[in-house]
Amino acid sequence: MRLHRNLVFAVIDALNMIFNQGEYADKVIEKVLRYDKRWGARDRAFIAETTYDIVRWKRLYTEIAEANDPYSRQHLFRLFAVWCVLRGIRLPDWKQLEETPERRIKGRFDELSKIRKFRESIPDWLDELGEKSLGDALWTKEIAALNKQADVILRTNTLKIQKKGLQALLDAEEIATETLEGYPDALRLKERKNVFTTQAFKDGLFEVQDASSQLVAPYLDVKPGQRVIDACAGAGGKTLHLAAQMENKGQLIAMDIYESKLKKLKIRARRNGVHNMETRAIDSTKVIKKLYGSADRLLLDAPCSGLGVLRRNPDSKWKLEPEFIDRIMGVQQDILQSYSRMLKKGGQMVYATCSILPQENSKQVYRFLESESGQGFELVKEQNIYASKSGFDGFYMALLSKSQ
Structure with missing residues (x-):
C-alpha cells in the first residue's frame, strides 16, 4: 500500500x-x-x-x-x-x-x-466491570468479538419490496449481498460500499440495521390493526421495522424525549412509505398518562451503556464512564415503572437494550417484576445475544405479558 x-x-x-x-x-x-x-x-x-x-x-x-x-x-x-x-x-x-x-x-x-x-x-474499570458481570471466559470472548469491524447489514423494507427483489436491484448497482439464516429480512454486504447513494436507498427499499437489532421487532409479535407504541424510538430503526410487520395497518405511535430525533424519523418514514405512524415528543408526564392502558404492544428499547455495539462505536470506550452506567440503570428502571402503564390487559411488552451487562438487562426486568408496578406482568421469555456467539451486535430482549 x-x-x-x-x-x-x-x-x-x-x-x-x-x-x-x-x-x-x-x-x-x-x-x-x-x-x-x-x-x-x-x-x-x-x-x-x-x-x-x-x-x-x-x-x-x-x-x-x-x-x-x-x-x-x-x-x-x-x-x-x-x-x-x-x-x-x-x-x-x-x-x-x-x-x-x-x-x-x-x-x-x-x-x-x-x-x-x-x-x-479498554480502560481498567471497563475490563474489571466486564469480568465481574460476565465472568472471565465469556468477557474475554465477548470483548474480542466487539473489537472486530462490524459488517454492513441491510434490512429489507417489506412494505415496498421482498428480499430477493432487493438483492437483484442492488446487484444491478454492483453491490453484492448475501442472505443470513435466521434473519428473514437481512442482507449482508459482501464488500463494504456506500449504500446511501444507491437508488434503492433513495426509494426507501431498505434501511441499514444490524442483524441483532432486526430481531427486536419480531420479538414483540405485532399484528396488523393493533395499537403499538415504541416509547424510546430514537431515530426509529425499530419503529420502521414494526410498521412493516404491521403491514401499515393499525396505529403505531413513536415516542421519544428528543423531538429532533422524531423529526428525522418522520423523514425516514416518508421514504419508507410508512403511513400508520405518528410521533409524540415526551415533554411531560402527561404524554405518557394519556396513553395508560391503551397499547396492545409496547416496545421499550431503553437507553443503555451501548456496550453491545462497540464494534460500530469504538470511541464510546473512551467516552463511557462508570458513573454513567449507574445513572442509566436508574433511568431504565424509571422507564419500566412508568412507561409499562401504557400497556393494556392482555398486551405484550418488550424491554430491550444494546448492552451485554446483566445489571442493565435481566436484573432490571426481575427488579421490575418484584415491584408494585410489575404486579400482573409475567416474563414470557428473554434472550441474551452475544457478539462472540452471533457475530453481530450484543443485545438483550425480554418479552413480558400483562394479565391484569
Missing part, C-alpha cells in the same frame, strides 16, 4: 478532533470526508477505516507509542506509525515518520498482547 500525504493528514486531523476535542467519531469522519471532493471511494474508505481502527486500538497504540493525553501532532503521527508497522505497511520517507522504531513496536505489541486490557484496548 502506498500512503498519500493528504489522506494521512486527514486521518491525523480526525484523530485530533476525536482524542483532543472530544468529538464523536462518526461526525468527525463526515466532516473530514468533505475536505476534498476529488477523493474517490478508496480514498474515503482509507480515511474512515484507518481512523476507526486507531480509535478502536487507542490504548494499545498509545502504550506502544508512549503517547500521552493531550496528544500533540507528533504523538498522533506516532500512533499512525504504530498502525502501519503492525499492518506491515511500508513507512514513507516523511519527516513526521522519521526514526520509527519498527522492531521495538513489534516487541512491545507481543508483550502487551498477553494482557487483556491492553490487547483489547
